[in-house]
Amino acid sequence: MPVLTLDAAFSSAGQLAMSGWLLLIVAPRWRIGLTIAGIVVPVLLSIGYLVLIAVNWHDAQGGFSSLDDVASLFAARPLLLAGWVHYLAFDLLIGAWLLRSAQREGAPHAAMIPVLALTFLFGPAGYLLYQLIQACRRIASEDRIPRFLARLPAPFRVLEWEPRLTAAGIAMLLLAIPTALAYAADPRLFTGDNVWLKLLKFEISIAIYLLSFAVLLPLTSERFQRSRPGRFLVWPVIALLFFELVYIAWRASRGEASHYNRDSLAAIVLYAAMGVAAVLFTAASGLLAYGLARKDAVPLPPALRRALILGLALTCVLGILSGAVLSAAGAHTVGTPAPSAAVVPFFGWSLSAGDLRVAHFLALHAMQILPVFALVASALGRAAAPLAVDAFALVYGCATAAALVAALNARPLLGIG
Incomplete structure (x- = not known):
């Protein structure tokens, strides 16, 4: 009788595990399928693991007391295969458990597909994603946010937070924690910056954007909220922003460029898709400005209302314009930065060449900066506040445009850097 080779066993174990994962993804409600994927397949893989250990453990070299001992242990191909089967069995077991848990909690299966895929590929990362999704669902429940706001100081209690956007914004802040740890632990650089810095900046910026919405x-x-434009401002905006984040995270993990990456057809297509997503979620600020400008919007102090509408409109128009210029330029900078030249800390803006990101930053954050100015102006003088807001919006728009023109002429920081 022919003996099953290690390569054949490896292939058979992989096919068996894959059949279980397909059942979890394609037939999540089929009870027999869940039994096969969550019990039968892990049992068969565990039996194979036990046989491999029993047959090959007696002459194993190494152990578990140090990383070098573990490396020596898995240098033997039979024990390496046993470790792989161990991985297949327990990841599938965890995937089935996560799916059953999600079904008990009433989570939509569409949200579980990336969880299952990530669990299959990277094990604990899928478990972390599941916990993040469940935390967001709990935050987004109707009573969680009002209960939290009730504990805050009086000025914050008057605010009403859209629960799904709030949960997504908090999720983005939570994702910044492992990114910050990766930034501290990973010495790799890309164009002079840590490979994780761009992702960290985007996570913070996206969190501010979502919480503002x-x-x-x-x-x-x-x-308005029930209309098509109003509905677009929730799930579509969240999906577009998370798509952008996932793409940047994937490129960061590989130490590759996320922007201006044209190394392959796939890179060109993904970069184009990210550009479309950026245009759509930036245009969403214009839709929100329209919603606040309607007569049926919630009554607000005149200065604050003008600042919100103007700030969102500036973000929409100047954000799309500066983003288009950035895309067409093919690089963040115009001109050649001097070797080892100084940059603005954290932001990385060049102080020796024109940097298009300055104008883009000012454009995207007009929606927060103008309302803050309106609150300060109202505190100083309520009567003149609306006029002050109009003047500030004009100056702010001109400053953003000046930053863009200066960068295009290879001059840093509005030409004064």
């Missing part, structure tokens, strides 16, 4: 959307009317 979470506060502002409830200030529009319920009729």
Whole structure:
């Protein structure tokens, strides 16, 4: 009788595990399928693991007391195969458990597909994603946010936060924690910066964007929120932003460029898709400005209302314009930065060449900066506040445009850097 080779056993174990994962993804509600994927397949893989250990353990070299001992242990191909089968069995077991847990909690299966895929590929990363999704679902439940706001100081209690956008914004802040740890632990550089720095900056920026929308959307009317533009401001915006984040995270993990990457057809297509996503979620600020400008919006102090509308409109128009210029330029900078030249800390803006990111940053954050100015102006003088907001919006828009023109002429920081 022919003996099963290690390569054949490896292939058979992989096919068996893959059949279980396909059942979890394609037939999540089929009870027999769940039994096969969550019990039968892990049992068969565990039996194979036990046989491999029993047959090959007696002459194993190494152990588990140090990393070198573990490396010596898995230098033997039979024990390496046993470790792989161990991985297949327990990852599938965890995947089935996560799926059953999600079904008990009433989580949509669409949210579980990336969890299962990540668990299959990277084990604990899928478990972390599941916990993040469940935490967001709990945050987004109707009573969680009001209960939290009730514990805050009086000025914050008057705000109403859209629960789904709030949960997504908090999720983005939580994702910044492992990114910050990766930034501290990974010495790799890309164009002079840590490979994780761009992802960390995007996570913080996206969190601010989502939380801003979470506060502002409830200030529009319920009729607007039920309309197509209003519905676009929730799940589509969240999906577009998370797509952008996943793409940047994938490139960061590989030490590759996320922007201006044209190394292959796939890179060109993905970069184009990221550009489309950026245009759509930036245009969403214009839709929100329209919702706040409608007569049926929640009554607000005139200065604050003008600042919100103008800030969102500037973000929409100047954000798309500066983003288009960035894309067409093919690089963040115009001109050649001097070797070892100084940059703005954390942001990385060049102080020796024109940097298009300065104008893009000012454009995207007009929606936060103008309302803050309105609050300060109202505190100093309520009567003149609306006029002051109009003047500040004009100056801010001109400053953003000047930053863009200066960068295009290879001059840093509005030409004064």
